[in-house]
Amino acid sequence: MHPTHHRSRGTVAALVLGLSAILASGPAGAEELTGTLKKIKDSGAITIGYRDSSVPFSYLDGDQKPVGYAYEICRKIADGVKANLKMDKLEVKLNPVTSATRIPLIANGTIDLECGSTTNNADRQKQAAFTNTHFLTATRYVSKKDKKLDKIEDLKGRTVVSTSGTTNIRQINEANTERKLGLTILPAKDHAEAFLMVETGRADAFVMDDVLLASLMAGSKTPDAYAISTEALSKPEPYGIMLRKDDAPFKAVVDAATAKLYESPEGKALYEKWFTQPIPPRGINLKLPMSEAMQKQFAHPSDSADPAAY
Incomplete structure (x- = not known):
């Protein structure tokens, strides 16, 4: 029995070796980046679209610099992309958008993420993709x-x-x-x-x-x-960060980054900072504690466009 036994062990070892070789080639294979991830890696930059008066999501502070709840989420996503692509540094470019220009600028590749107060609905999903919901409104x-x-x-x-x-x-x-x-x-x-x-x-x-x-x-x-x-x-309407349609690898990285943030204590702290405390530039306080629906959404992040899902 022994020789066969050893042979089969040898086969298993060969399989394991073969498998580890495939896995090891993963990162090399991952150089075959496509879509937005390829664009970011090649250019060394990610472009964030921000709004100028969507308080407290994305707006300009006293120094005319973008700030806000959605804007900070986009910075976190940029960190996630940088880590995923193993880049030493990633330049974050900023591009202003309006209600009217945000979808065209995502679609034509001018911006990679749209950070604002954009409702995720079935109609818009024909033109863009959305990551996990960061707010519910009506x-x-x-x-x-x-x-x-x-x-x-x-x-x-x-x-x-x-x-x-x-x-x-x-x-x-x-x-x-x-x-x-x-x-x-x-x-x-x-x-x-x-x-x-x-x-x-x-x-x-x-x-x-x-x-x-x-x-x-x-x-x-x-x-x-x-x-x-x-x-x-x-009905309650979900807000999501917008990204390009039909770019599954990029969406997977973005979804992982937002889910990690929302499920962590940092997500709740970020919400409290912008909705229950004085915010720049004038120290106004929206006094909007996290609703039950929002708490559920953060515990189990979803990118659903269906109001009934929340």
Whole structure:
């Protein structure tokens, strides 16, 4: 029996050797990078798209430098990419984006990650991919308290504003048609301009993600003069960092980096920093503790576009 026994052991050893040779060739094989990972490795840089007034996600501080919750998440993703590609240094380039330009700039390769307040939905997934959700919001509206507006019906016949290129302007247009509200709907180039229209009386209400409305209100001259509607125009909507579509290797690295962050105590600390504490440049506090849905999302990160999943 012995000789055969040894022979079979020899075969196993050969198999193990063969297998370790294959595994060892892994990194060499991994040089065959494609898509975004190849672009980053070859250029030595990753480009982050940031927003200028999506407080507290991605906006400019007093020194006109990008800061924010989503912006910090993107910096963490960049660290993850750098480690994955075993690069000694990785240059992080910054490129401003708006609601209207963010998807085209991802699609054409100008930016690699879009860090902001972008809703992950089925429609957008046809044009871009999203990593794990970093926030849940719903569409509501802000108005001056003395107008006593709270429900969607209260807007009948009024002038409302929303930011162009957003899901929100589409939702208010749909509600206007379905509910025969007779609204005048004005598009604004960004959130700051839209809020200013409510402030100056050019619009009765600004339809947007409730969290962005809360930040604009908190940062205004008279926060107590405004109210956010209790009725929402949408179910909970997930925000995700956007990346290019059909680039599975890059998405796997990005997903691993965001999941690791959200599942760790650092993820919760990052949330608290931007939503429950004073933030730059003026020390406003959004006072939005983590919801139960958000706690669940961080415990089990998901990139689902389906509001029912949260």
